Amino acid sequence: MKPTRLLLSWLGVLLGLNILLGAAVALQFNVPRTLHSIAWGLLLALLLLTLLDAVRLRRRPAVQVQRQMPGSLALGRWGEVRLTLTHSCAQPLTVQVFDHVPDGLSMQNLPQTLELRPGESSEVGYRLRPLRRGHFSFSRCEIQLPSPFGMWSARRFVEVEDATRVYPDFARLYGAQLLGVDNWLSQLGVRQHQRRxxxxxxxxxxxxxxxxxxxxxxxxxxxxxxxxxxxxxxxxRDQQIVFMLDCGRRMRSQDGELSHFDHALNACLLLSYVALRQGDAVGLCTFAGDAPRYLAPVKGSSQLNLLLNAVYDLDTTRRTADYQAAASQLLARQKRRALVIVITNLRDEDDDALITAAKRIGRQHRVLVASLREEVLDQLRQAPVQTLPEALIYSGTVDYLNTRNELHDRLSAHGLAVLDTPPTELGAALVTRYLGWKKAGAF
Incomplete structure (x- = not known):
């Protein structure tokens, strides 16, 4: 409970009046005693009124709150939450409401002030935008409740438990059903090659x-x-695709608002949607994470929901990718021939380990290594060079990219397909490669 501006203003006025009267007496001005009595009487009345107002505020019944929110949200997209408030007081009540939003969610339009009428419900809405994936729990709302005479305001916490899940940005996947798959893929930059x-x-x-x-x-x-x-x-229409998704430290790199890992998840969902519509089965295998996850390849539209629930709370770690262990894990579970898509961020030190692991997988499956390239590298390579520091940065960037390309060439020399692309273009590139291979019968 804290005093309002109204109470502080009245206290300031009456105290100031008594101080002025006291100063006048000290300066031997002729001040009627009646005026002193009135001033102190007003101050005493204010204190009694303030005490009564505080007691009535403590006895004021709580406000009931209900929260309506979607059970799932898409990463980076705005969603709306509605709060319904009711109270049992006999008179209208003006309150300020604030919802305690978990970390990882940004919000707009909070706090808000609204008037509650007796026997009626009032609604207020605000917007949420997830900044990361996972499970989020809401526990309580905060209500700023005024006293009957407006002298005090008190914070009341109302327990309203809710939960929501933040998934990868799958809104485009569902929007595709309205646009038509071919038109949608064309908008994403996917080119279906002429069939031979x-x-x-x-x-x-x-x-x-x-x-x-x-x-x-x-x-x-x-x-x-x-x-x-x-x-x-x-x-x-009975082929299988298995994603091998790197959850290690290199996938923590950030391009724009999303990390490389989030771009990789979106690309996996995009290709899964297309492949499932083509009648193929889709599965998932993770490595370098807290605990390996495996989702066996299955056909049917319901597999997309299973895939979403399997990856929505996945997060990266600070571990280094162990490609040999990942290959052993996959080969122990995936017996039937499949298209295995390894999504990672390659470095030159991965040469021997990755080639050995990919060749092991390639004896039984078709392997595609999708390596994410930081967009800042392309920006540095295309930036004008005018000073010595800029020349050094440019030389280092070109040397790094050349080393990276040499690794890709060595992988190709061993018969392994490589896809080197910025994270934002990964989804369209994977779909283009998949459709091309499928039409050519190259699985």
Whole structure:
């Protein structure tokens, strides 16, 4: 409980009046005693009124609060929370409300002041923007409650427990259903290469059409129907994709508002969405984290929800990536041939360890190493050079990139596919490579 400006103002006025009267008496001015009595009487009345107001404030019933909020939020996107307040006082009440938001969530439009009418509910809303993924718990709201005469205000804490989960930015995935997959992928910069030849999986028989190849003719069906019948093929729809996601210290690098790790998660979800729509199975394997996680490849749209729940609270560590241990973990669980996508941030010191691990995986699976490149490197390489310090920075950047490219060349020389891309372009690059390989039957 604390005094309001109204109480402090009245106290200041009455105390000032008594001080002036006392000073006048000390200076031997003729001040009527009645005026002294009135001044001290007003001060005493104010103190009694203040005491009564404090007692009534302590007895004032609490305000009831209910919170309506989404059960899940997308990282970096604004969401709305609604607070519903009611009270049982006989008179209208003006309160200030503040919701205690957990760390990791930024907010707008708090605190707010609103008037509560007897027997009615009042609503107030504010916005939340998650700054990191994970599980967040809300415990209480804070209400600034005024006294009946406005002399005091008290903080009341109302226990309102709620929880929400912050997932990777999956809003674009659901928005894709409205835009159409092809149009959506085009907006992301994904290019579907022109298909050469025929698909690998038989789909159906149909009448021969202009433009069909003679190799498509099914001669037995043609003889039975006495009209040209062609075989129609489609891309294989029973392939598997497994993401090997590095959770180590290198993925903590930041480009813009998101870390490399968050960009990698968004890219995994994007490719998972596309692959599941193509009829393929998608799984996940993490390494260099607090505890390895494994999600077996499964087909169907429900797998995307399982994938979201498996990664929403994943975080990076300060560990160094152990590619050999990660390869052993994957090979022990993934027996069927799959496209294994290793998402990491390569350095020249990873040469022997990564090549050995990738070759082990490559004996049974198709391997794609996706290496995230810091965007600041491209900016430094393209920046104008005018001074000696700028020349030194430019030389160091070029030397680092050349060393990095040499590692990629060594991986390619061992038959391993490498994708070197900035984090913001990883999703589109993975989808483009996946669709190209799928249409070429290169899994």
């Amino acid at each position: 030849g025929l698909g690998l999986e038989f789909h159906q028989l149909r009448e021969f059409r202009e433009g069909d190849s003679l190799r498509q003719i099914d001669w037995k069906a043609t003889a039975r129907q006495r009209t040209p019948i062609a075989r129609q093929y489609q891309d294989d």
